[in-house]
Amino acid sequence: MSVHLQSAPGRSAARGSGTSRPKWEKTPPRRDGGRSRAGALFVSPYVLFVLVVFAVPLVYTVWMSFHRFYFTAPGTDTDSPWVGLSNYRDVFTDPVVGRAFLNIAIFLIINVPLTVGLSLVLASALNSKIRGRAFFRAAFYVPYVTASVALVAVWQFLFGSDGFVNHLLGSHAPDPSWLVNSHLAMPMIAVFVTWKQLGFFVMLYLAALQNVGKELYEAASVDGAGRMRQFFSVTVPGVRPATTLVVIYAIITGANLFSEPYLLTGGGGPDHSSTSPVLLMYQKGIEQGHPDSAAALGVVLVAFVVVVSLAARKLTERGD
Amino acid sequence: MGATTPRTRRSGGKAGRYVLLSLGAVAFLFPFYYMVVGSLRRTTAGDLSAAVPTGLTGGNYTAVNSAISLGRSLLNSGIMTIGVLICTLVFGVLAGYALAQLRFPGKGAVFAVLLLVQMIPFQLLTLPLYVLVVRDYGLGDNYLGMILPFAINSTAVFLFRQFFSQMPRSLFEAARIDGASELRILWRVALPMARPAVLTALLLTFIGPWNEFLWPFLVTKDADMQPLAVSLASFLSNLQGTVANPAGALLAGACVLAVPAVVLFLLFQRHFTSTDIDSGVKG
Numbered sequence: 001m002s003v004h005l006q007s008a009p010g011r012s013a014a015r016g017s018g019t020s021r022p023k024w025e026k027t028p029p030r031r032d033g034g035r036s037r038a039g040a041l042f043v044s045p046y047v048l049f050v051l052v053v054f055a056v057p058l059v060y061t062v063w064m065s066f067h068r069f070y071f072t073a074p075g076t077d078t079d080s081p082w083v084g085l086s087n088y089r090d091v092f093t094d095p096v097v098g099r100a101f102l103n104i105a106i107f108l109i110i111n112v113p114l115t116v117g118l119s120l121v122l123a124s125a126l127n128s129k130i131r132g133r134a135f136f137r138a139a140f141y142v143p144y145v146t147a148s149v150a151l152v153a154v155w156q157f158l159f160g161s162d163g164f165v166n167h168l169l170g171s172h173a174p175d176p177s178w179l180v181n182s183h184l185a186m187p188m189i190a191v192f193v194t195w196k197q198l199g200f201f202v203m204l205y206l207a208a209l210q211n212v213g214k215e216l217y218e219a220a221s222v223d224g225a226g227r228m229r230q231f232f233s234v235t236v237p238g239v240r241p242a243t244t245l246v247v248i249y250a251i252i253t254g255a256n257l258f259s260e261p262y263l264l265t266g267g268g269g270p271d272h273s274s275t276s277p278v279l280l281m282y283q284k285g286i287e288q289g290h291p292d293s294a295a296a297l298g299v300v301l302v303a304f305v306v307v308v309s310l311a312a313r314k315l316t317e318r319g320d
Numbered sequence: 321m322g323a324t325t326p327r328t329r330r331s332g333g334k335a336g337r338y339v340l341l342s343l344g345a346v347a348f349l350f351p352f353y354y355m356v357v358g359s360l361r362r363t364t365a366g367d368l369s370a371a372v373p374t375g376l377t378g379g380n381y382t383a384v385n386s387a388i389s390l391g392r393s394l395l396n397s398g399i400m401t402i403g404v405l406i407c408t409l410v411f412g413v414l415a416g417y418a419l420a421q422l423r424f425p426g427k428g429a430v431f432a433v434l435l436l437v438q439m440i441p442f443q444l445l446t447l448p449l450y451v452l453v454v455r456d457y458g459l460g461d462n463y464l465g466m467i468l469p470f471a472i473n474s475t476a477v478f479l480f481r482q483f484f485s486q487m488p489r490s491l492f493e494a495a496r497i498d499g500a501s502e503l504r505i506l507w508r509v510a511l512p513m514a515r516p517a518v519l520t521a522l523l524l525t526f527i528g529p530w531n532e533f534l535w536p537f538l539v540t541k542d543a544d545m546q547p548l549a550v551s552l553a554s555f556l557s558n559l560q561g562t563v564a565n566p567a568g569a570l571l572a573g574a575c576v577l578a579v580p581a582v583v584l585f586l587l588f589q590r591h592f593t594s595t596d597i598d599s600g601v602k603g
Contacts, residue, residue, distance in 0.1 A: 038502035039424030046415035047430060049472045054437055057448035064448065071455065122344050125337045132341075138589055139345040142352065145585045147531035149549040150574035153556060154351045157358065157567060163366035164354070199348070227333060256443040259533045263553055278443045278534075285447045286538070298444050305441060 123205035185269035212238035380568035416480025
């Protein structure tokens with residue numbers, strides 16, 4: 001759950017300045033030293049955790065991506081020779097890798113506008129004193145707290161070839177059906193993820209809307225702006241920071257996609273039409289036993305996430 | 321909305337609001353309704369009739385139980401989740417308190433890392449982590465290996481830090497002058513006031529390991545060690561032929577996996593306000 005991006009409030013910097021120690025205190029250095037020692041001691045498990053779970057694997061991926069690396073039986077020593085960019089060459093010449101990145105692009109093109117539009121509209125509708133507010137909030141949030149694996153099971157019945165939706169549509173049902181159609185597999189994943197995560201963004205926008213001044217709406221109303229006009233001229237710019245967050249979060253979700261393509265579209269859809277980079281890492285690294293090319297793919301993916309996030313941030317924060 | 325009088329415009333807006341919210345609620349809740357009804361029907365097909373609750377039975381639950389031993393899977397999910405919760409609470413509260421109220425060298429760097437870690441897509445690290453944890457540390461099919469990557473939830477640490485920062489420093493100074501150790505101050509003074517933050521962090525943290533699929537899927541090969549999400553996924557992809565009403569059995573399993581998280585959320589949602597979510601978001 002890497003949700004909470006945040007700029008530092010900078011409160012910690014002001015610590016301790018101006019608190020002069022009382023003269024009668026007998027052992028000031030020791031006490032202060034104890035506080036400092038306690039601080040270092042208290043954060044040490046967390047620091048250790050970050051080293052073991054984030055820093056070491058991150059360095060290890062980069063190292064693996066430049067070496068020939070095999071899985072071996074425990075205890076046996078095998079050389080891992082330096083191979084330069086050879087793993088990266090594998091990654092860039094594999095057409096499936098290109099397809100996987102194209103799939104993220106499709107995912108983002110569908111997921112981002114849908115998420116921003118629907119969650120902002122629902123949040124605005126919720127942002128007033130209305131009956132059943134708690135019920136609606138809870139209803140929107142329920143898919144977010146539920147396991148993907150459980151929801152995938154239901155969606156397979158809703159959108160299966162002999163499923164609920166196709167029975168509703170009758171002869172209008174797509175052929176081949178939703179989840180096994182090479183044009184629809186990836187859009188279905190994008191819609192599924194939008195639906196599952198939407199409640200989180202409704203809450204996020206709901207919180208952001210509290211910060212949009214009521215007087216702005218009043219002023220707009222006095223100027224004769226209708227409801228639509230108010231929405232686009234006051235609400236949308238007012239929640240821009242939250243929108244930036246939605247976009248960056250969508251990019252991270254897209255980069256992390258695994259269970260949905262693996263389970264919902266049966267291991268990546270027809271002709272890799274819904275294969276994601278992480279699914280590909282799993283297939284290359286563990287199923288096919290090439291952890292080194294999988295590591296190179298991981299490094300490329302991290303670079304992709306960083307570049308696209310920065311670009312998206314520039315775009316959403318500018319354009320007024 | 322054209323040239324209507326303000327009054328009709330307002331009531332029209334209100335009706336529109338209800339229609340919109342209700343449509344949304346149906347779209348969000350119908351799959352859950354379908355899941356519950358489907359899990360209780362004697363025959364569960366994909367057609368429209370599956371949404372009608374007739375011919376109800378508990379047979380699907382016994383069927384999925386015999387196929388993937390629900391009890392054992394639930395126990396594994398529970399151990400993994402509780403392990404994560406305990407580690408996050410103990411180490412997260414310590415780190416959050418230190419970052420908020422204590423000083424020590426490298427504090428700024430630790431805080432920067434805390435923010436950075438929340439931005440790294442975790443799945444990207446699963447492969448090297450898999451190599452380290454399963455191959456090098458030999459923790460495959462082991463609870464410790466399942467818990468390790470989630471042991472301390474950085475979002476929770478951040479939440480604790482924010483909460484402890486808002487407490488007046490004078491409160492702690494008084495206890496310090498009385499000679500209380502920092503651990504005692506944390507336990508006796510800070511923690512009792514931090515109950516809302518603890519509840520929110522518990523709920524936020526619970527969802528992760530309970531619902532996680534990829535990591536336990538990689539780490540557990542032994543069916544007796546798999547948490548419910550993993551055994552359900554293997555049922556979904558290759559065990560369905562073993563029961564009479566596979567769709568019903570699968571939905572029954574999905575219900576068992578979904579219910580604890582949903583119930584917990586509904587129970588605690590009063591304490592879990594949108595401002596808590598927001599506190600992690602704005603600068």
